[in-house]
Amino acid sequence: xxxxLGILGYPLGHSxxxxxxxxxxxxxxxxxRYEAWPVPEALAGQVxxxxxxxxxxxxxxxxxxxxxxxxxxxxxxxxxxxxxVNTIVxxxxxxxxxxxxxxxxxxxxREAGFHGRGASVLLIGAGGAAKGVGLALAYLGVxxxxxxxxxxxxxxxxxxxLSRHGPRTxxxxxxxxxxxPAALASQLIVQSTTLGMxxxxxxxxxxxxxxxxxxxxxxYDLVYNPLETPLLREAKKAGARTVxxxxxxxxxxxxxxxxxxxxEAPVEVMxxxxxxxxxxxx
Ligand code: NAP
Numbered sequence: 001x002x003x004x005l006g007i008l009g010y011p012l013g014h015s016x017x018x019x020x021x022x023x024x025x026x027x028x029x030x031x032x033r034y035e036a037w038p039v040p041e042a043l044a045g046q047v048x049x050x051x052x053x054x055x056x057x058x059x060x061x062x063x064x065x066x067x068x069x070x071x072x073x074x075x076x077x078x079x080x081x082x083x084x085v086n087t088i089v090x091x092x093x094x095x096x097x098x099x100x101x102x103x104x105x106x107x108x109x110r111e112a113g114f115h116g117r118g119a120s121v122l123l124i125g126a127g128g129a130a131k132g133v134g135l136a137l138a139y140l141g142v143x144x145x146x147x148x149x150x151x152x153x154x155x156x157x158x159x160x161x162l163s164r165h166g167p168r169t170x171x172x173x174x175x176x177x178x179x180x181p182a183a184l185a186s187q188l189i190v191q192s193t194t195l196g197m198x199x200x201x202x203x204x205x206x207x208x209x210x211x212x213x214x215x216x217x218x219x220y221d222l223v224y225n226p227l228e229t230p231l232l233r234e235a236k237k238a239g240a241r242t243v244x245x246x247x248x249x250x251x252x253x254x255x256x257x258x259x260x261x262x263x264e265a266p267v268e269v270m271x272x273x274x275x276x277x278x279x280x281x282x
Contacts, residue, residue: 003032004054005260008046008068009061012036014199014225014281016274017059017253023273024257027266032056039064047071050090056260057089059253065128072097082132087256098259101129102136104252105222109140112243114188114218116140121167122182123147124174124207125192126154129222133192134158138165146182148174148207150193180212189213189235191221196229198281206230210237218242224249225278246274 005025007017021034039046043064048071050058060068065084069075072088072095079085079099087098109116119142123130126149137145145167149155152171159169172178183189195202208231213219219235224245232242254265 001031001054003030003056004035004052005032005056005058006035006037007059007061008037008039008043008064009059010038010040010063012038012061015061016224016249016277017061019277020250020270020274021253021257024254024266024270025261027269028261028263030261030263032261043067044071047088047095050088050095051093055090057087057256059256060086060088062128069097071095078102082135084128084132086252087259089259098256099132100252100255100259101132101248102139103255104248104250105133105220106136106140107251108220108243108247109188109218111247112218112220112241116142116188118143119187120144120185121146121188121190122179122186123190123192124179124195125149125190125222126151126158127192130190130192131158131161133190133222134162135165137188137190138162138167142167142188144168144170146170146172146186148172148179148182150174174207176209176212179208183208183212183217184214186214187217189217189219191219191223191229191231194223196221196226196231197223198225204230206234208234210234213238213240215239221245222248224274225281227275227278246271246278250274 075097085097089096147155155171163169194200220243221229222245257265
């Protein structure tokens with residue numbers, strides 16, 4: 001039997017998961033197909049199909065990461081806390097929900113040698129990704145998280161949540177006059193909006209200029225297309241260390257791969273497949 005896997009979301013035109021997950025399956029000789037399963041609506045019907053015997057599981061992406069919780073049989077404590085599921089595992093008719101995004105984010109930080117305890121962080125964005133990042137940072141024991149978001153209320157909600165998990169929090173406007181001083185006082189700057197993303201409304205835009213980025217800081221942009229975002233270019237100009245969105249993407253996928261197949265994910269194969277596919281989009 002050929003097993004099946006896929007990603008549920010909409011739109012999925014630019015999703016990298018089918019590319020690097022299929023490369024990993026093929027590399028290990030696992031007889032399975034990983035496909036894009038676009039779901040503009042009627043999520044419940046699509047999720048029910050995951051109970052078919054040949055389905056190992058699925059990824060879930062925008063806009064269904066929150067709505068899918070009520071359709072599953074079990075949710076991991078971390079996914080429950082994040083209020084979002086990005087990985088579903090099918091075990092004998094039961095659907096188990098996990099969130100491996102925070103794991104992917106933390107792995108990217110670890111590889112950059114950032115340990116976090118006591119650090120001051122500037123978090124740009126307050127969407128679904130920012131929530132997972134903020135909880136992961138609280139878990140690491142950072143001292144302070146300053147949140148800047150276009151919609152202030154969303155930043156305030158996230159700040160209230162994160163302050164219940166330990167760090168002191170502060171909300172500032174997403175404007176250069178406020179972002180600059182906050183960035184200069186931070187050891188870690190995380191960009192979790194769609195700014196700088198290829199094909200998006202903020203393509204080519206950086207929330208910070210090099211002058212506002214401390215040389216000692218680590219700058220982490222969750223956007224992975226392009227691989228070098230406008231913010232990362234500014235950070236390099238400032239002499240700061242950088243992490244792009246690809247390590248997070250690959251490591252969240254590698255954690256899912258291990259849950260579905262019980263095999264260690266060939267992370268390097270996954271990286272190379274994604275890098276090749278991204279290079280081909282330029
Ligand atoms: P989301 O929940 O829709 O949140 C979008 C965020 O972007 C919000 O903070 C939103 O601000 C902000 N935003 C959107 N358009 C903007 C604009 N024109 N100017 C300023 N801010 C704008 O999406 P998400 O899931 O958090 O994803 C956010 C980004 O992270 C995406 O680029 C996604 O590709 C990336 N991401 C990467 C990974 C990875 O593995 N590397 C994983 C997850 C997400 P408002 O609240 O004001 O709307």
